[in-house]
Amino acid sequence: MARILTITLNPALDLSVETPPLTLGEVNRTGHTLIEPAGKGINVARVLARLGHSVTVAGLLGDANPGPFERLFEAEGLEDRFVRVPGRNRINIKIAEAGGRVTDLNGPGFRAPETALQSLEDRLESLLPECDVVVIGGSLPDGFLPSGVAELVQQASEAGKPVWLDTSGEGLKAGIEAGPFAIKPNTDELAGWAGLPINDVAAVETTVARLRTHGVSHVVVSMGADGVLWSSPSGLLRSRVPPVSLVSTVGAGDTLLAGMLHGVLGGERDEAVLRYATALSAECVQHIGVGDPEAPDFPSLLQQTRVQPWPGQNNTGEIRL
Ligand SMILES: Nc1ncnc2c1ncn2[C@@H]1O[C@H](COP(=O)(O)OP(=O)(O)OP(=O)(O)O)[C@@H](O)[C@H]1O
Numbered sequence: 001m002a003r004i005l006t007i008t009l010n011p012a013l014d015l016s017v018e019t020p021p022l023t024l025g026e027v028n029r030t031g032h033t034l035i036e037p038a039g040k041g042i043n044v045a046r047v048l049a050r051l052g053h054s055v056t057v058a059g060l061l062g063d064a065n066p067g068p069f070e071r072l073f074e075a076e077g078l079e080d081r082f083v084r085v086p087g088r089n090r091i092n093i094k095i096a097e098a099g100g101r102v103t104d105l106n107g108p109g110f111r112a113p114e115t116a117l118q119s120l121e122d123r124l125e126s127l128l129p130e131c132d133v134v135v136i137g138g139s140l141p142d143g144f145l146p147s148g149v150a151e152l153v154q155q156a157s158e159a160g161k162p163v164w165l166d167t168s169g170e171g172l173k174a175g176i177e178a179g180p181f182a183i184k185p186n187t188d189e190l191a192g193w194a195g196l197p198i199n200d201v202a203a204v205e206t207t208v209a210r211l212r213t214h215g216v217s218h219v220v221v222s223m224g225a226d227g228v229l230w231s232s233p234s235g236l237l238r239s240r241v242p243p244v245s246l247v248s249t250v251g252a253g254d255t256l257l258a259g260m261l262h263g264v265l266g267g268e269r270d271e272a273v274l275r276y277a278t279a280l281s282a283e284c285v286q287h288i289g290v291g292d293p294e295a296p297d298f299p300s301l302l303q304q305t306r307v308q309p310w311p312g313q314n315n316t317g318e319i320r321l
């Protein structure tokens with residue numbers, strides 16, 4: 001099993017609420033609610049630890065409310081090497097309405113001190129030799145410049161560690177310039193990078209080709225219910241998800257990334273890697289929280305997940321955006 005380092009620059013407590021369709025401006029009575037420590041790198045770490053990997057979590061953690069995070073790291077066997085910074089970790093609200101509509105209300109979080117990047121780089125000096133791969137996930141807190149993402153990507157790459165990057169906006173743009181090994185944008189994030197709308201798989205393909213010329217070896221585009229397009233040096237593969245009963249898509253992208261890493265690090269064939277990761281992300285959307293490889297219906301989801309080279313036969317290319 002591999003040793004993986006995940007970096008989350010702006011962790012969050014996710015307050016997830018399952019509710020009947022909302023009536024804005026009225027009192028709404030909710031169903032199941034849950035508050036859990038999260039943020040993209042932490043979510044990826046949880047899935048990888050469940051898959052048996054040795055995972056270290058790092059990044060910036062607000063020192064005013066670290067307790068729930070520290071308890072989660074302990075419970076899930078994640079080695080905690082977060083740099084503590086002054087301030088509160090944000091609370092992100094996830095409203096999952098019956099019918100499958102999910103609304104994210106993501107807060108800004110603490111303000112990163114000027115010393116944050118240097119402290120992180122110092123921490124990475126000791127952590128990088130101990131890991132096989134680095135994941136950088138999520139948005140940047142105020143005060144943390146996009147160029148800081150590029151510096152982290154560069155530091156890890158120079159240490160010979162492949163970087164899997166999953167961020168958005170200016171952080172994604174800057175990070176791509178530093179040449180990560182892999183990125184996992186969703187279609188909105190990809191469109192943001194390209195500065196163009198992306199309405200079908202052909203547009204995804206064109207944009208991915210541009211990314212390859214920027215030196216990114218692996219581009220894993222998550223397309224929601226339309227599955228995944230994976231561009232690698234071996235070519236393009238497209239996966240299609242099995243029919244599932246949708247509860248919340250929060251964490252599905254993180255689960256997908258973790259599943260991809262699990263397969264790639266395990267030396268699986270590309271088709272098997274993508275099938276496994278896609279099926280695990282489909283498992284994730286059936287409930288609140290990250291995907292569970294031990295779920296009783298996972299073998300059946302895996303069996304129903306389709307993977308084929310892209311462009312293949314009978315591809316309509318539509319994305320239901
Ligand atoms: N409605 C759905 N039915 C089945 N699988 C889904 C559905 N929505 C998402 N998935 C699976 O989860 C993957 C990731 O979803 P999505 O594209 O929404 O990621 P994301 O926006 O990065 O998510 P997040 O940032 O919340 O983790 C998809 O590529 C797909 O495999």
Ligand SMILES: O=P(O)(O)OC[C@@]1(O)O[C@H](CO)[C@@H](O)[C@@H]1O
Nearest residue numbers: 012038039040092106138139251
């Ligand atoms: O605001 P960011 O950092 O872009 O995204 C944060 C977040 O939405 O991503 C995870 C799901 O991928 C959630 O756990 C978390 O709240």
